[in-house]
Amino acid sequence: MRWWAWRQTPASSPVPDVKLFLMYHPPDYAGALPHSIGLEKGRLGLVHLFAARGQQAQNEVVIAHEALHTFGATDKYDRSTLAPVFPDGYAAPRQEPRYPQSAAELMAGRIPVREGEARIPSNLGETVIGPATAAEIGWAK
Structure with missing residues (x-):
């Protein structure tokens, strides 16, 4: 995942402090979403979310949770x-x-x-x- 994140940063752009990749799933996705992850080493994460307007506020909670992992929160x-x-x-x-x-x-x-x-x-x-x-x-x- 770290290699992939590195490859997604254009050489001409500044290196970000944190990279969170948001993967949106259909609102009618069957079952639980895959586990999201935030890594302190490399300060990056992959966050699984529902692509529905009604889920936006709860999605923000998940994003914030995973973002804090990148800064060392357990x-x-x-x-x-x-x-x-x-x-x-x-x-x-x-x-x-x-x-x-x-x-x-x-x-x-x-x-x-x-x-x-x-x-x-x-x-x-x-x-x-x-x-x-x-x-x-x-x-x-």
């Missing part, structure tokens, strides 16, 4: 269940009561609404960058 969800991991995967881990959360930690990708249940944020306005992610990308110590 996932804050359990890979087997896709549930946000407490506390770093919660937008407001100190909130009482804990549920429902009103936003998703961007690198967790889901809003915990009750124990064992989470939903995908509708748009970037329903996401935050938590302290752990901020430290990983150099925004905080």
Whole structure:
């Protein structure tokens, strides 16, 4: 993928800091989209998205998530269940009561609404960058 990305940069243009390749799939695509990936080494990524106007806001969440990977952010969800991991995967881990959360930690990708249940944020306005992610990308110590 790094070689392919290098080949897609014309010699006469400046080298970008980050390259994200967006692969749009038909809105009626059957099943789950392939896993998107953002690589810190080489700062590039391949993001799978739905080509539908109604998906634009959620697509932006996926793009932002993968972009942060290129700066060193790690996932804050359990890979087997896709549930946000407490506390770093919660937008407001100190909130009482804990549920429902009103936003998703961007690198967790889901809003915990009750124990064992989470939903995908509708748009970037329903996401935050938590302290752990901020430290990983150099925004905080």
